[in-house]
Amino acid sequence: MSGADRRSLWGELAAFFRTTSVDKLKSAGVGKVRVIGMDQIARLVEDAVDRVIESRRIELEEREREFIVAEAREELDRLTREVRELTHVRERTMQEAALSQRRVDELRLELQRAGQELEMAQRDVRAGAMGASPEDLNQGLQRLVSEALGEADRAKSERLSARLIAFVSGYVERQREVVREVDPAAGEQIAQLERRMAKLKSRLAQAEDELSRTLSGAQVEPGIASIYRGVQGLDQSSGQFKKKQGLMDVIFQANLKIQKGAE
Amino acid sequence: MGSNQGPAGSGEANVEKSKEHGVLYIGVDLGTSRTSISASNGVRATVASLVGYPKDHVARKLLKRDVLFGEEALEKRLSLKMFRPLERGVIKGSEKGEFTSPEAKENLEAARALIRHAVSLAQPRPDELIYGVIGAPAQASIHNQKAIIEAAREVMDAVMLCSQPFSVAYGMDWLEDVLVIDIGAGTTDLCRMHGTMPEEGDQITLPTAGDYIDEQLERHLAEACPGAAFSRPMVKRMKEKYSFVGDAADRIEMELPVDGKPTTFDITEAMRKACRSIVPPMVESIHSLVRSFDPEFQDRLRNRVLLAGGGSQIQGLDRALEQDMRTRLGGGRVIRTEEPMYGGANGALKIAHDMPKEFWEQLS
Ligand SMILES: Nc1ncnc2c1ncn2[C@@H]1O[C@H](COP(=O)(O)OP(=O)(O)OP(=O)(O)O)[C@@H](O)[C@H]1O
Numbered sequence: 001m002s003g004a005d006r007r008s009l010w011g012e013l014a015a016f017f018r019t020t021s022v023d024k025l026k027s028a029g030v031g032k033v034r035v036i037g038m039d040q041i042a043r044l045v046e047d048a049v050d051r052v053i054e055s056r057r058i059e060l061e062e063r064e065r066e067f068i069v070a071e072a073r074e075e076l077d078r079l080t081r082e083v084r085e086l087t088h089v090r091e092r093t094m095q096e097a098a099l100s101q102r103r104v105d106e107l108r109l110e111l112q113r114a115g116q117e118l119e120m121a122q123r124d125v126r127a128g129a130m131g132a133s134p135e136d137l138n139q140g141l142q143r144l145v146s147e148a149l150g151e152a153d154r155a156k157s158e159r160l161s162a163r164l165i166a167f168v169s170g171y172v173e174r175q176r177e178v179v180r181e182v183d184p185a186a187g188e189q190i191a192q193l194e195r196r197m198a199k200l201k202s203r204l205a206q207a208e209d210e211l212s213r214t215l216s217g218a219q220v221e222p223g224i225a226s227i228y229r230g231v232q233g234l235d236q237s238s239g240q241f242k243k244k245q246g247l248m249d250v251i252f253q254a255n256l257k258i259q260k261g262a263e
Numbered sequence: 264m265g266s267n268q269g270p271a272g273s274g275e276a277n278v279e280k281s282k283e284h285g286v287l288y289i290g291v292d293l294g295t296s297r298t299s300i301s302a303s304n305g306v307r308a309t310v311a312s313l314v315g316y317p318k319d320h321v322a323r324k325l326l327k328r329d330v331l332f333g334e335e336a337l338e339k340r341l342s343l344k345m346f347r348p349l350e351r352g353v354i355k356g357s358e359k360g361e362f363t364s365p366e367a368k369e370n371l372e373a374a375r376a377l378i379r380h381a382v383s384l385a386q387p388r389p390d391e392l393i394y395g396v397i398g399a400p401a402q403a404s405i406h407n408q409k410a411i412i413e414a415a416r417e418v419m420d421a422v423m424l425c426s427q428p429f430s431v432a433y434g435m436d437w438l439e440d441v442l443v444i445d446i447g448a449g450t451t452d453l454c455r456m457h458g459t460m461p462e463e464g465d466q467i468t469l470p471t472a473g474d475y476i477d478e479q480l481e482r483h484l485a486e487a488c489p490g491a492a493f494s495r496p497m498v499k500r501m502k503e504k505y506s507f508v509g510d511a512a513d514r515i516e517m518e519l520p521v522d523g524k525p526t527t528f529d530i531t532e533a534m535r536k537a538c539r540s541i542v543p544p545m546v547e548s549i550h551s552l553v554r555s556f557d558p559e560f561q562d563r564l565r566n567r568v569l570l571a572g573g574g575s576q577i578q579g580l581d582r583a584l585e586q587d588m589r590t591r592l593g594g595g596r597v598i599r600t601e602e603p604m605y606g607g608a609n610g611a612l613k614i615a616h617d618m619p620k621e622f623w624e625q626l627s
């Protein structure tokens with residue numbers, strides 16, 4: 001694989017990375033991002049390169065190198081395809097993230113509204129409780145409701161105020177949860193995403209180095225040529241020619257017998 | 264492309280393997296402790312017969328390999344599942360011809376990997392034909408032989424087995440009436456050759472070999488170096504450096520830790536005794552193989568004793584054997600193969616070279 005090939009592969013992979021900052025994400029309103037596949041991509045790259053390197057850690061000859069380059073390329077093409085697929089998945093997730101972001105916005109709005117409502121309710125409670133001895137929300141609400149409904153239906157007003165109290169406190173608690181979920185955890189997850197991306201980049205560089213080392217090592221180890229171009233056979237002028245010829249025949253026959261049986 | 268074109272011209276489009284590109288002959292000696300290879304491109308290589316697979320994913324990532332061999336595997340053994348796939352020159356567990364248990368299968372795979380690795384050590388060019396001869400123990404069964412052939416066929420275009428002692432003798436151009444003694448790690452194999460395949464009575468296997476010397480040396484060192492600490496691998500290294508029998512050229516002095524303090528010991532006698540321990544059983548076996556040989560050729564046989572294997576590197580071993588043979592058999596001559604660690608591989612290489620073209624073609 002030429003340096004240009006490696007660079008183009010790197011370029012191709014690098015195109016999938018988008019550099020961003022926590023602040024940017026935050027200001028874009030991203031509260032929560034699902035981190036998917038980055039580790040997986042790294043592992044994939046590593047495995048692909050490993051597979052090629054490990055299966056070829058043998059002496060390579062020039063012509064075989066061509067073959068291995070093709071093989072490595074195929075492996076890397078496959079990898080690129082998988083990265084592309086994963087990128088689609090990532091894009092889908094980004095869409096989902098945007099969707100969740102809108103949901104967060106809505107929630108914030110709702111929260112705000114709820115806060116106002118709560119404030120209003122509290123004001124009403126305070127107003128309702130005005131002149132009276134300090135009471136808790138529970139009693140204030142009860143009074144508010146019974147005032148609104150009048151003394152006429154006491155049982156009904158008690159039921160209504162109980163439901164109102166349950167609703168208000170449940171609502172507040174839910175909104176609190178939403179707030180908790182959106183804020184600090186989001187920042188942490190974004191930072192984690194960035195750490196993972198950095199790690200992936202360094203792993204890729206490492207794998208790439210190793211590949212180029214292996215391929216360049218392969219270039220200088222073509223093997224040592226035999227001193228013989230063709231099959232030699234026994235030299236007629238050799239001493240004890242006839243005897244040796246007979247011995248070679250015996251050895252061959254024995255091997256023929258074993259190997260014909262073996263195949 | 265001309266048939267005499269060298270490797271420089273091989274970058275062209277025609278990548279078919281053919282004799283136009285060359286024929287690499289390979290001779291292999293599969294040993295329990297070491298596997299050695301000689302090739303017709305001048306390469307000689309040897310590797311400890313050990314295969315290690317990373318124990319888990321983490322180890323594999325760390326070692327950056329799926330399998331390690333020889334000394335390197337030994338070094339990293341803590342993170343590896345280790346295999347010593349050969350036993351007495353054949354693939355462990357290949358006796359029945361089927362590898363049913365998971366361990367047997369793993370072992371077979373390790374043996375294959377080891378053979379692949381050994382061939383790769385010869386650095387063959389991918390466009391050359393590889394014709395290999397593997398020395399297998401004379402007593403290898405048909406299943407043992409098939410297992411080796413199948414493993415080797417993965418990396419060779421054609422392969423033949425021949426008996427180990429025969430290949431050692433052939434390498435020295437001694438075609439018959441030779442007594443080959445292969446001193447390995449686990450066993451010393453004595454084999455009387457009068458054709459390509461020795462028969463039952465031609466062979467004696469002794470347990471007194473390299474490992475046995477290590478045991479003896481450890482014992483003698485414990486006496487000679489009171490308080491000193493040493494491990495079996497240390498003892499083996501000492502042996503491989505200083506082994507000798509007969510007259511010592513120099514005193515052997517070693518520094519060994521006693522209570523953490525380096526102390527000098529004279530280990531000359533311990534070394535001599537340990538190495539000497541394999542001589543009497545060997546002479547006894549030589550005697551019995553000569554005595555039972557065709558009387559007409561007994562004299563010839565005892566004068567053609569050929570030493571091979573790692574253990575044959577013991578200084579003065581040939582002379583010590585000759586001396587004892589004089590007393591026991593009334594004489595004899597002992598010769599060492601030129602490259603003791605490659606005696607079997609070199610012989611197998613020579614057989615590969617001398618094998619006619621049509622024979623190779625029929626097996627490829
Ligand atoms: N210089 C030396 N002196 C003595 N022994 C040595 C020397 N070098 C190696 N050895 C021993 O030779 C033995 C290995 O010999 P070799 O490689 O021929 O064995 P092998 O063929 O693998 O084993 P086997 O024949 O049992 O299958 C080891 O015990 C090793 O310690």
Ligand SMILES: [Mg+2]
Nearest residue numbers: 294445447572
């Ligand atoms: Mg051996």
